[in-house]
Amino acid sequence: MLKALPIIARSHMVERPVRTAMTILGIALGVAVSVAIRTANVEVLRSFEEAVLTVAGRATLQVSGGELGLDERVIARLRNEPGVLSALPVVQQQAQVAALPHRGKPLVVMGLDLLDAADHRTFHLKTEAGTEPTLDPLLEPNAVFIGARLAEEWSLQAGSQIDLLVGTVTHRLVVRGVVESSTGVRTAWEHLAVMDIAAAQSLFGSIGKIDRIDLITDPAHPVEEVADAIKPRLPPPLTVRRPEQRNEQVERMVRAFQLNLATLSGVGLLVGLLLVYNTIAYSVVRHRREIGILRALGLSRLGITTLFVGEAAVMGLIGGVAGSLFGVLLANRLVLSLSRTVFDLYVPVRVAADGLASVTPALLIEGGLFGLVVAMLGACAPSMDASRTAPAQALAPGEYEDTQVFRAGPLAWFGGGCLVLAGLLALPGPVGGLSLFGYASAFCLLLGLSCLAPLLVYGVGTLVTGKDRAERRRVGALGLIAAEQIARAPGRNAVTVSALMVGIAIMIGVGIMIQSFRQTVEAWIDQTVMADLVVATPGWPTGEEGGMHAKRMPLAWAARAAAVPGVAAVDTYRDLTVEIAGRPVSLVSRDLRVHAERSRYLFVNGDSAELLPRTVTARGVVISEVLAGRLGVREGSMLTMMTPAGDRSFPVIGVFYDYATDGGKLVMDRSLYRTLWDDDTTTVIAVYLALGVEAGVVRQRLADAMGQVGQIVVIANREIKREILAIFDRTFAVTYALEFIAVAIALLGIVNTLLTSVLERQREMATLRAIGASAGQIRRLVLWEGLYLGLLGACLGVVGGVSLSFLLIHVINKQSFGWTIQFQFPVWLVVEGVALAVGAALVASYVPALWAARQPIVDGLRYE
C-alpha cells in the first residue's frame, strides 16, 4: 500500500498544476529571500575577513595605533621580542581617485617594505614586460603598483598617471606595474595599490609614522603567549591582536543588524508555510472521499499523514532548490546594498564584483532542505487532520469544513493565549545584546492573530449573511453569495487571511517603525545640527576615505575660517574611533562652550546649555544613550578608557540621544582631548554665521580662503541633513524589498485560494449562469470574495502592524541598538496598507474571476 503513495501524491499534484506551481513559487520566493539575506550577510563578512587576512599574509599578530597611527620606532623594539621572527611596517591609506574617468572611486594604497614583502605576503609585483621590477622603479617616490584586476577594470598600464585625493591634498602617482596574487586564486591584492613604505610616508607627509606593524611569530611559541608578552611593553593606546580578532569584532558589531534582516527574511518563509498549509488543507478536503477509500482499503493513519506530508515535501524540495538558485541571484544584488549599509554604519568593507556568491551544490542542498522543512511543517496540521478523520466521515461530504467551524472557538482561545504570551515576552531584557525575547514576542503576536482569523472569517461571514435584512440588502446578491462562500470554508479562507495579515502587519509595523525612526532622526538633526556651514575634506561627505591621513585638517585652519567676514563663530569637531570595552566608539572632541552657546545635544536628563559648560569645568564627558546602555553607566558614573597617556577615568556629566552611529559616541572638550591625545587636527570645522549675512556669499568666501591652504569642501547645513537622511533611507531600502516579497507571497495565497475555490464551485457558477447571471456578474462574484479576503486580512494586518510597531520600537530596536525612537502614527501608512491589501486582493482575484466567467456553462453543470 505504501508503494502506491508516490503515485497518488503525484496524481494530486498533476491534477491541479496551476495550484501546485503557485505553491512551489511561494516556497521558492520565501526560500530565495532567506537564502539571499543569509548569503549576502555571510558574503559581506567574508569580504571583510578576506581583505583583512589576505593583506595580513603570514602575519599572526598586528600591532595597531588606531586612526592616529603609531611611531615607527616601535618596530625596532618589537623585533627583539622573543617569539617574533619579523616585524613588518604597514601604511594603509584609503584614498579617492581625484580625476576622471574614475573620480570619487575609492582605492586602498598599501605602503609596504617592498624589499621584504615578497617573502611574507601573498603577492608579487610585475612590470609591463612581465618581469619582476628592479630596485629603481620599486623605490621611486611616486611609483605605484596597481592590483591586476583593478588595472584591467580601470584600463591602467605602466606609465599611466593616477591622481589620488588624501585628506586635503591631491597626489599624483605613476603606475609602474601590477600586483598579482601569488596563490593562484584571486585575492584582495588584485584590487589594491601597493607602493614602497618610505615613498608612502613621504608622499602622505607622515615621516616616522605608520598605521600598524604586522608580526610574524615563531611557530614554536604560541601566538597568544607572544601577544601577552608584548602587550605590557607597548605604549598606550597601541593594541596587539590576531588578524582574525578584527573580523570577530566586526562580526559582533553587525550581529544585531544582520539578525534583524535575517528575521525579517524569515517572514517570507512563514507566509510560504501558510501557503503550503492552505494547499494541503484544500487537497485534504478535495480528496476526503479518496481518504475514506484508502482507509477502507487498509491504509493506516500514518499512511494518510505520509501521503499529504510527502506531497508537500516534494513541492518544498522543488521550491527550495529553485529558491536557492533565485536566492543567489538576489544575494548578488543585495550584497552590494548591504555592504554599503555596513560601510555607512560600521566599518569600511568592499565586496568585489567578482567575489559574489555562486551556486554550489551545498547551497542547493541547503535551499532544498529549507523548502522541505517549511513545506512539511506547513503540511503537518492538515495532514494529521486527514489521518484523524474516520473512513465513514471522510466519505461524507462537507464534514471537514464543518469540524473546522467548531474548532474556530478553541483556536481563538489559543490565539488569545498567544497574544498574552506576546505581551509577557516583551518584558525581559536582551540576551547577549540580542533581543531574542522580543523576536519571540513578535512571533507570538503574529501566531495569535493568525489563530483568531478563522473566528473572524466565520463571524463576519455569518454576520453578513445572517438574519439582519438591512445588512443583506446592503451587500446585494453577489456580496451575499461571496460572504457565504467565505464563511463556508473558514479554515481555507482563514489561512489566506492570515498570510495576508502577516504580510500587511510586517509592512505596517516595520513601516511605522521606520517612519517613527526617520521622524525622530529628522527632529534630532533639526535640533542638534545647527552649524550653518561645515568645512571638511573632500572625502568626508562621501565617507569613501579612511586611514591616518583621511578626514582631518590642521587645527590652525579654524582660525583662518573664523577670520572670514560674516563668520560669527567656529567650532572644531574631531571625530576619532577608539576602543572601549572591546568595541569601537566614536570619540568626539570639540569646543563645548561654543557648542553650548550655538547648538546643543539632546540630553535624556538636563539641559544642554547647562551640562556642556559643566562638562568642560569638570573635565568630564557626555555620552550617547547607546554607549550608556552598552556600558551600563549613567550620569554621575565614572567611565574609564585607554588614552595615549594611559588609562584615564572621566565623570559622565550627561547622556544624550544620538542616531549618528550604532557603536555609541563619547564627547569631551577639545582642551581635555589635547592634553591626552597628541592630535592637533580637526575632522571638520563647524561655522556659525553672523546674523543677517548671506550664507551663499560666506560659503564662497570660505571656499576661497580655505582653498588657498588645501582642498576642502564647504557644505551647507541642509546638505548635511540631506546626507544623513540619505544614509538612513539607504539602510532601510533592503527592509522595504523584504516586505514587498512577503506581501507578494501572501498574494499568491489569495490567487491560490480563489482559483481553487472557483475550480471547486464550477457547478455553482454554472447554475448561476443558467438562472440568469451574466459573465460580468460571475466575475464580480469572485472579485467580491477577493475583496472580503482582502478586507479581513487588512483589518487583522492593521491590528498586527500597529502592535508589531510598538514591539519593534520599544523592545526589539531598543534592545538591539539602544536607540530611543519616538512613536509616530502615520495614518497614511495604515491607509496605504489597507488599500494595498484590498487592491492587491482584487488584482489577485482578477485572473480567477476572468477564468470563472469564461467557463462553459454546460461543463459546469456536468461537473461533480
Place this chain on the structure above:
Amino acid sequence: MVRLNHVSKEYRRDEAAVAALRDVSLRVAEGEFCALMGPSGCGKSTLLNIVAGLDHPTSGELFLEERPTSHLSDREWTGLRRSLIGMVFQSFHLLPTLTAEDNVALPLLLQGENGRSARRRAAESLARVGMEPRARHRPGELSGGEQQRVAIARALVHRPRLLLADEPTGNLDSRSGADVIALLQSLSKELKQTVLLVTHSQEAAYAADRLHTMRDGQLDGAT
C-alpha cells in the same frame, strides 16, 4: 415558441468527432407541454441545453419565438435566460448556503431587482409550489422532492414563458417524482407556459401534451 431546424451538434474528443444531435428538427408551440424521452446519452439533454443557450449547435438553427438565435451574443443569451427561459435540473442545483427563499429570489436579484421586491415575489413563487412554510430552510434541511419544488419556484419566479426541465424526477423517489410532474403540469396550465421536459421516466412523459422519443441523437417520432 421553440423551433429547431436541422440542428446537429458534434463534440470533438481528441481527433474523433462524436455526434450528440443529428439533423434534429422540432417545433414546440406556445403553451404546449412537450416531453422528450430516450435512453441515457441519446442527446436529449444536449437538445435542452441548446434551447437554453447553454450550448450551441454545430449546424442548423434554433428559433425562439420565431427569431433566429445563432447570432446572439453571450449577453443576449443571458437576457433571454432572465426573461424568457426558466430551468429545472435533475440535481436541483440549489446553492447550499442560501435559504430556500434566497435561492428563489436569486434570479431576480441577479437582474438587479431590489431585495424587498425580490423576496416578496420569491415568497409568492414558493407559495405556488407549496413551499412557503419552508422558506427559511437551507437545501440541506429539505427532502429531495422539496428541493425540486424550490428549484421549480426559482425557475418560475421571473415568469418565464418557456420552462425547460432536465430530468426533474431523476433524483426523486416515484411518489415525489409524480408530485413534481403534477406540479409542472398544473403550473403549465395555470400560467400558460410552454414546457419542454426531458426525461426517461415514462410516467413523467405521459403527462405531456406531446411526447417525442430520441435515439442516437435523432428524433424517432412523436405521439
